[in-house]
Every structure is written in structure tokens, then in C-alpha cells.
Amino acid sequence: MAKLQKSIDKRNALVKATIELVNNNGFHATPMSKIAKMANVSPATIYLYFENKQDLVNQTYIEVKSKYTDYAFATYNDKVSVEIGFEVIWKRIADFKLKECENAMFLAQCDNTPIIDELSRQEGTKHLQPLLDLWRRGKKEGIIKPMSDYILYAYAINPLSFLIISQKRGEFTLDKTHIEEAYQSAWNSIKVCSR
Structure with a gap:
């Protein structure tokens, strides 16, 4: 043992x-x-x-992505409204990125550079399925803009990486007010505007 x-x-x-x-x-x-x-x-x-350095980085990426998404979806219930579901997931993602800064930065590096092979990237995307399912439901209900999931992720989730990196550099502090402002900006970027 x-x-x-x-x-x-x-x-x-x-x-x-x-x-x-x-x-x-x-x-x-x-x-x-x-x-x-x-x-x-x-x-x-x-x-x-x-097997080699690529395998080490790929496996590390999948492990960190799994840890990230396990945390993000831990309190999510797919029976709630799209808006509430998105808020729960988004705020858990923000919390993970703040608490697990090194892991969050590693994922940002992997997501924004070609260091991860395509199979590992696809495996990482599978871990996001509850969020993708929520967006699909939101599009069907006319609540989420009918856009590519990549665009939704780019506008709603990726800005968190920028904010975390800015905080790590000491340029910005993500306090509760900033988290709420960032969440509202994320939600407003993907929701269908009421007329």
C-alpha cells in the first residue's frame, strides 16, 4: 500500500x-x-x-479540466431556470479560478495556445457538457442568443481568465462587486435582449 x-x-x-x-x-x-x-x-x-512531454501535458490538462468542471457543476441542478443555472455555474467557475489560480492559469495557457493535442482538447470539452446542455436549452427557449457555443464561451467565460491574470499581476482586484459586475456582463453578453 x-x-x-x-x-x-x-x-x-x-x-x-x-x-x-x-x-x-x-x-x-x-x-x-x-x-x-x-x-x-x-x-x-x-x-x-x-510516454513523453506531450503526453504529460495532455494528461495534466485533462486532470485539471476535470477538477475545474467537477467544481463548476458541483452545486448545479439542471431543473432550475436557464438564468439561475448559468449564474450558479458562472460563479462556481469564478470561484474556482480565484481559489485555484495556478490551475486556472494552466488551463488558460492550454486553451489559448496549441500545446494540447486535438484528442485531449475534445476530451476537455466533454467535461463542459452540463454548460453546453444548459446553453442548448436556453437557445431552444429563446433565452440564450442562437450563437456558436465557442462564441458564447469566448464572451461569457473567457474574460474571467483575463481578470484572474490581471489580479495575479497586481493590476486589479476581483472583489465581490467586481465579481457581480463581471457576472452581469457575462450574462448580458449571451442572453437574448428583451424588447
Whole structure:
């Protein structure tokens, strides 16, 4: 049992080191040797868990995306109205990004650069299914603008990454008022305007 835990700890240390190094240096400036050194394992140990650097980053992305979406949808109930459902999900996403800043920054890097392969990106998108289903219902009910889910995500969710990065740089502080303003802006960007 102790051997299994030691193996899990090594793998977790490699994932954590990957997140930190990719966030600070970018994908291309993060060699396997640096990841191994930061994780306090031999470079050969990496290959017990991952095929190569791409596999390590892909698996890290899927794990972090899963953690992110598990958190985002933990309190969501698909029986509530579209507006309430979106608010619950959006505010949980904001909360995750504030509490798990390193993970959020890693996801932003992965989402905004071609470092993740297409299969892993598709796997990551599957984790967003409850949000995509909510948007589908909202479009059907005439509440959400009939646009591509990519455009909805770009306008409603992606701005949070910008705000989190601005906060991390010390340029801006996301307090409760700013969170509420950001939420209202997100909702207003995707809802059908009443006439």
C-alpha cells in the first residue's frame, strides 16, 4: 500500500511541477529535466507515468479540466431556470479560478495556445457538457442568443481568465462587486435582449 501511495505522490509531483513550469516559462521552455528536478524525481521516472512531454501535458490538462468542471457543476441542478443555472455555474467557475489560480492559469495557457493535442482538447470539452446542455436549452427557449457555443464561451467565460491574470499581476482586484459586475456582463453578453 505504501508503495502505491509513493507512486501516486510521484505522479502528482510531476503534474504539479508541469503546471508551475508551464505557467512560468511556457510549454517550449519547460524541458523534462526541469520538470523532473522540480518534482524531485529522476528524469527516467517520468517515463514510468507518461510516454513523453506531450503526453504529460495532455494528461495534466485533462486532470485539471476535470477538477475545474467537477467544481463548476458541483452545486448545479439542471431543473432550475436557464438564468439561475448559468449564474450558479458562472460563479462556481469564478470561484474556482480565484481559489485555484495556478490551475486556472494552466488551463488558460492550454486553451489559448496549441500545446494540447486535438484528442485531449475534445476530451476537455466533454467535461463542459452540463454548460453546453444548459446553453442548448436556453437557445431552444429563446433565452440564450442562437450563437456558436465557442462564441458564447469566448464572451461569457473567457474574460474571467483575463481578470484572474490581471489580479495575479497586481493590476486589479476581483472583489465581490467586481465579481457581480463581471457576472452581469457575462450574462448580458449571451442572453437574448428583451424588447
